[in-house]
């Protein structure tokens with residue numbers, strides 16, 4: 001059973017940009033409206049389509065563990081436009097049912113596949129933010145967010161592009177307890193993917209090279225970001241606590257080193273003078 005994850009946000013708030021850290025052969029991208037991505041990586045496996053049967057086939061045939069559909073709101077909007085001249089409510093029922101079936105179809109995928117649904121956000125008359133859909137079927141009968149255990153929202157704070165991981169009381173954001181340590185994290189879908197895989201046991205926990213305990217998320221950093229960063233600096237993954245200890249030791253070491261160098265320099269200097277004399 002694959003895992004569907006919903007990413008909500010206004011246009012230009014960093015939904016597509018959040019894919020930037022995936023490698024070109026790490027994901028299957030379903031580009032619903034065939035739009036250009038706001039970064040340089042050209043993903044190798046891309047389906048440009050707003051047709052459910054094609055998307056379904058693509059998802060079933062893919063070999064990547066990450067599938068991103070950008071953006072799912074246009075699946076609904078394009079179907080609505082194609083059928084704009086039809087009278088009656090049947091088209092709304094179909095639009096709702098097709099989308100519902102797409103989310104449900106993730107269940108038929110292998111258990112280590114995560115499908116990210118990038119979708120526009122809407123503010124209702126009560127000021128609550130929720131997924132932007134078309135028709136009341138999805139809004140009232142289904143509540144789309146109920147089909148996902150993780151719903152993140154893009155937010156821009158002081159020029160920083162972030163994901164909200166929990167609700168602020170007026171939106172439908174949510175994530176399982178302990179997956180993220182902070183209300184806001186960097187809008188990095190690859191880091192989110194890493195965190196989800198460890199959380200759901202799709203990938204083994206990363207063990208700290210110093211204390212032997214699992215590396216955990218800390219503040220706005222996910223476990224995989226901390227492990228990657230410490231591996232780069234120290235050659236082994238470290239937990240936040242052990243990484244802090246190393247930084248402290250290095251500073252103390254640097255101070256001791258400075259002392260040793262100045263002492264040594266003094267002695268060498270004296271020797272040079274002695275030789276010179």
Ligand SMILES: [Zn+2]
Nearest residue numbers: 208211239242
């Ligand atoms: Zn440790």
